[in-house]
Amino acid sequence: MSELLQEDDPATNENGPLVEVNGLKTYYDTGGLFGSNPVKAVDGVDFAIDRGETLGLVGESGSGKTTLGRTLVQLESATxxxxxxxxxxxxxxxxxxxxNWRRExxxxxxxxxxSLNHRMxxxxxxxxxxxxxxxxxxxVAVDDPEDRSVSVSGDGIRxxxxxxxxxxVELAGAGPSIAVRDALAMNADSVDVSVxxxxxxxxxxxxxxxxKAQLRRAHVRDLLETVGLREEHYYRYPHQFSGGQRQRVGIARSLxxxxxxxxxxxxxxxxxxxVQAKILNLLEDLQSEFGLTYLFIAHDLSVVRHICDRVAVMYLGHIMEIGETEELFQNPENPYTYSLLSAIPEPDPTADRERVTLRGTPPSPRDPPSGCPFSTRCPxxxxxxxFRDVDEHTWESVETLREILRERENREMGVRDHAKALLGLETGFEDFVDVAEEVFTRNGSLEAEGVATEGLDDSARIERALDDIDPVAREPLKETIELVLADKESRAHELLVETFESDCGEQSPEHHSVSDSGRTSYCHRHRSEFDDTAVAFDDLLSSAE
Amino acid sequence: MSETVTQTKSFGERILEQPGPALVWVLGLLILGALEMGAIAEVTVAIVSALASAFASLGTAVLGGPVLPSISGSIAGGLESAATVAAGLPDLVSRSVIPNQGYQTPDGVWHGTFLGLEPKYAWLLRVALVYGYMFVFLWWLWRGYRTYVANYRTADWTPRDDMVRRLRSHSWGKFGMVVVICFVGMAMFAPTVSPSTGDQNMYNMNAHDIQYFDEETGSVEEISVLQANFQSASQGSGSQNVGLWQYDEFNRFHPFGTLTSPGQDLFTFMAYGARISLLVGVVAISIALVLAAGLGMITAYYKGLADLTVVFVSDTIQSLPSLLVLMLASMVFSHHWLGKIYNGGLLLAVMFGIVYFPNMWRSIRGPALQVAEEEWVDAAKSYGQRSSTTMRKHMLPYILGYLLIYGSMSIGGVIIGTAGLTFLGFGINPPVPEWGRAISMGQAYVTTPAWHISLLPGLLIVVVVTGFNALGDGIRDAMDPESEGEDTSAGVGATGGGA
Known part of the structure; x- marks a missing residue:
C-alpha cells in the first residue's frame, strides 16, 4: 500500500466506514474557453458506506448515479x-x-x-x-516474538x-516456520527462507x-471456479459465452x-x-466469502430491495433520501422516493393503490432548478x-406554465433567431395564446369544451380559457400572459415566480433525519410547519378522486 | 495475439509432448532453407553492408568527416569476406545453376547455356523454378500455421479463424494476393528471374563483355555490353527493333524486348525496377501507417488538445498540393545526402509517407474513437493499466484491420505516384531503374513497332495496383463479419469486434 495509507493509524479506521463521501461534485464540460455551463452530473452528495455493507443507488436515467459510481473508483475526476x-x-x-489504491x-x-475485449x-x-x-x-510478514526490526531481501518485500x-515467517522455536496465504496456489515447501x-x-x-506467471494462472483458474465458470474456459473468447457468463467473467476480473x-x-x-437472479446470488455469495463492500447501482427497484442493506435515491445529482432498505421501501419519506416507489407495478390486479405520475421529464443537469432539484416536478x-386551497387543475396549470417559461428562457437561440429578433421578425413566440389555452383549459382546448373560437380575439380567448382556473389565481396568470404577448417574457417569468413560489424553489432543503435508524431525506416538507409527505400525498390522491 | 498463457504447460512442453508434426515441419523448412542457403546468406550480408554504409554516410553527413575510418574499414573488410563466403554457398535457384546467356554456332548448338538449351527455355525454366520454389515455401509456412492450430494451440477457436476462413473463400482477394506475391517475388528474386544482370544491363555496361558468334567472320567474338546494347536498342523502325519474345543479333534473349538507346533488356529493367517500386511503396506506407496508427490512438484516447493539434497539422498537410510538394522536395534535396540514398528513393518514400498519413489518420480516426469509448478501455483504466499498454492491447487490434486495408489500397497510389514523378523527370534518378522512366522513354515510340517500351510497364503497373487493391478488398471483407451472408456454422455469434 502507499505511504499515504500507511501513515494512517489503522486502529481509528477499522471501525469507521470504508468509504465516506463529502460534498462530492462531478461536473462535465467544465473547461470552456469563454466561461462554461457545465453538466452537473453529481452536484454535492454526502454519504458513507460501512464495511461489508451493500449500498444501493437508484434513480432515473440521467440522475448521475453512474457518474457517482465512476467517480468513486476514480474513472472520473471529482470537481x-x-x-x-x-x-x-x-x-x-x-x-x-x-x-496502488486501484487494487482496493x-x-x-x-x-x-x-466490457470484455473480444480479442483476448x-x-x-x-x-x-x-x-x-x-x-x-x-x-513477507515476520512474526518475531522479540519484536526486532526486520529487513526482507530476495524475492519478497516487507x-x-x-x-x-x-x-x-514465524521465528519462534527451532527454525523459522513458513505459512503461505491461501490465495496463492503454492505450498510452503516452494518458499525457501534464510534468516x-x-x-x-x-x-x-x-x-x-x-x-509468478504460474501463480497468476492458478489464481485465474480459482477465480473462474469461484464465479461459477469452468477451468477450460480459460482459452475461450468472450463470443463463445452467453451474457450471464460474460458478466461472471467481468466479476472475476474485478475480484x-x-x-x-x-x-x-x-x-x-x-x-x-x-440469469439476473443467479448473478445476484453469486454477488451475495462473493460478498460473504470475501467480505466485500458493494455500491450497487440499479434502476430496478425490486433488485435493489433484494440485495441492498441500505438505499440511496438520486435525482439530478442529489441524494434525495438514504436509509435502511426495508424501512425506505415500506415508508418513503421523500416525495421523490414516494413517486418512484408508487411506479412499481403491483402484481395484484385487484389492489387499488393510487399511482403518482410525475409530470414531464427531469430538467437538464446543465440548468438545474434553483432550490430543491425536484421542485419542478414535485406533486x-x-x-x-x-394558493394553498386552489384546486389541483389550477395548480398544475401554474406549474406547467412556469416550466414552459423556464424552458423558453434557457433555450438556445440560434444566430437566425437572434437576427430575426433584431429585425423585429417573428421568432416563434407569437403563438403563445394557443399555449395558454391548452394549459388553462381542463380538456386541452376551448373547442374541446364546446366553445366556438371563431371570431374571438386573443384576450377574449384567454379570458374564456381562464374560466377553468380558480378565481384566486386568475389575475396573476392573466397578467403573465399579457406580459408574454408584449414580448416581456423574462418579466412574465419573474412575476409568476414571485406570485407562486415557495421555499421549494427558493432555497435548498436540508437533509432531515427522518427516522431513528439514521435515514435522511432532502425535502422542505420535513420542517415542522409543513405537512409530512404521506399526509400531503393522501390529500393529493383523495382530491383527485 | 500471442498465446503466452498456457494450460500449465508452456509452448515448448506441448511440442515435447507431441513432437511429430512439429519435427516434420521444421525438417521441411530446413530442406527448403538449405536449397537457398547461398541466397539467404547473400541477402543477409547485403542488408548488413547496406546498413553499415548508410550508417557511415549518415555519420559523414552529420559529423562532416569520415567516422572512425579504421573501424569502418575493418567492418567493410569483414563484410567483403562474408560476401565471398556467401557466394560460395550452394544455391539451387540461381543464375549459375541454370545459365541462359550463351551463343549459337551455325550447327545450331548453343554454347554456355544450361544443358545446351535455347536461352529462352533456360530462362523460362529458371523463372518457373523461382516461382515454384516461392510458392512451395509459402505453402509450407501456411502448413506450419495449420500444424500449430491443429496440434499446439490451446484455444480451440479464435476470432482470427473466422477471418482466415472468410479470406480463403474470397476469390477476388486471393487473386490480389497471387498478384502481390508474384510482384514481390519479382522484386526479391530480380537477379535470378532477369535474363541479364543488373550490373551488366544497367549499372556497369562497359565493364562486361559477352561472347557471340559473328557470321561475317565465322568465329566467336567478344563485345562489350555497352556496344552490344547500342546495336540492339529498339528504335521503332523495323530493322532497329527488338520486340517481345525475340533474340537480338548477339544471341541474347529479350522476353519483353529492349529499351530504346542504350538498349537495355526491358525485363531486367522491370525486375530491378520492381525492387524500387516495392521499396518506396512499402517504406512510404509503413511511415504513413505508423504515424496514422500512433496519432490515431493518441487522439482517440486523450481527445481534446491532442486531437485538435493533429487535426491542425493534418489539415495543413492536406491543403498542400501533394505532387508539387514532392517535386519541390526532390529538387531541394537533390544534392543533399538524404536525396542521394538509393538515388532519391528513400527521400521519395519519406515524402510519400508524410503526404499520405493525414488521409490515413482520418480514415482510422472514427474506428479509433469508437474503440476508445468501449468499456474495456475504462476497465483497463480502472485497474491501473498504463495508457500506452491500453492503446496497444485494447485499441490497436481493432484498428489494425483498417490499417491493413488502407495500407494495401494506398500502396498502389504510391507506386503510381513514384512512376509518375519519374516519368516527369523527378523522383528516382538514373541509372536506378524505375517503371515510370521506361514509360517515359517509350513515349515517342508507342505508334511504332517499339510499342512494348511504354505499354508493358504501363500494363504491369495497372495489374500490380489492381492486385494490391484486390488484396485490400479481400482483407476488408475478411475482417468484417457482416460481409458473409449465409455461413453461420461457427455458431458463436461471430461479431469479430467490428474491426
Missing amino acids: EGEVLFDGTDVTTLSGSDLK AQIVFQDPES TIGEIIREPLDVHDWPNFS ADPNESADIT SEQSSSVSVSVSVAVS ALEPEFVVLDEPVSALDVS VKIRPEA
Missing part, C-alpha cells in the same frame, strides 16, 4: 469534495499511489458485451489486472502491517521456487486483485431475468399561503 477511502482522500491521489476499489460494468481470451482478460500490478508481490501478507538474526535486527531472505470495495454499475440490467410541492 469538488472528497472521497475518503479508509480515511484517505483518493481524489487527490496520483501516479503510483493512485495505481474495482468496478463491474453494466454491459458485459462491451477469458484467461488473458482476468489475468490482465494481475499483470498490471505484478501480482503477487510476495509480501508486508504492510494493514495487509494480509503473502508469506508469513540471520542479530541482537537488534533480523534479516530475512526469501526465494520462491514457483514463478482478481482482491479488492475491498466493488462498484456494481447495473450489473444485471443487461441480462435475462432468469406535493409546498404552495404559498394564498
